[in-house]
Amino acid sequence: MTPPETPTLTYAFAVCRGGDLTAAAERLAELPGLGTGAPVRTLAAGPLTAVVQDVPTAGYDEEALRRRLSDGAELERCARAHHAVITATSALAPAVPLPLATVYRDDGRVREALGERETSFLTVLDRIAGRAEWGVKVYAPRARRPPRNRPRTPPRRTAPARASAAAPIWTASAPGSEAANSATPWRCGPPSGWTPSSRAWPWPRAGCARTASR
Secondary structure, eight states: OOOOOOOEEEEEEEEEETTTTGGGHHHHHTSOTTSSSSOEEEEEETTEEEEEEEEEHHHHSHHHHHHHHHSHHHHHHHHHHHHHHHHHHHHHSOEEEOOTTOEESSHHHHHHHHHHTHHHHHHHHHHHTTOOOOOOOOOOOOOOOOOOOOOOOOOOOOOOOOOOTTSOTTBOOOSSHHHHHOSSOEEOOOOTTOOTTOOOOOSOGGGOEEOOOO
16 A cells, blocks of 8 residues: 655745756755755746745644744744755856745645736846856955044132121231231231222232331
8 A cells, every 4th residue: 555645845945047957957866955855946937946945834834834944943944954055056146046945735835926027037047147146255454533622621710718807908017016906907008909809919018017007
């Protein structure tokens, strides 16, 4: 009794121009692809050719793919396998890579999808023919910023100390012990042009004269 065949889906990796991969079919079949055991093969669709692989429905239907791609390790494995097939195909002929996890119900649905976008695929294939894709990263040292000129802070002006309201502004102590025993204060009149804001008197204390308070 022959065991029933396992239901499969068609996983698509890339699209090329029809006939470009005819001589390379055997080389593609040697690729492991997603590791399902089925060979990587070509599928003709009018003027286009798709690079595909049969995958088990139980592991690649919508729900299974959601679980598979939610696992970091499994996502990395699938992405690397997908990229490896695209890289090998591009080395053989101009190829348009398809997104990761591009899955169709069967080969007929793949042909239908390629037919709907036939003009777009052919336009892209014409544009990339004879060209190679390069991934380039550019690094540049950061330029040193010149030091900012800090604004000079003007010196703070100290307000002159105010004389006590209880003391006469122009009073000076008399020299000698006589002033200490006398009830008459010694007063010095301010010089011409002096204002109360200045506390440095520019004349000698000897110029003070004793005046009697009455």
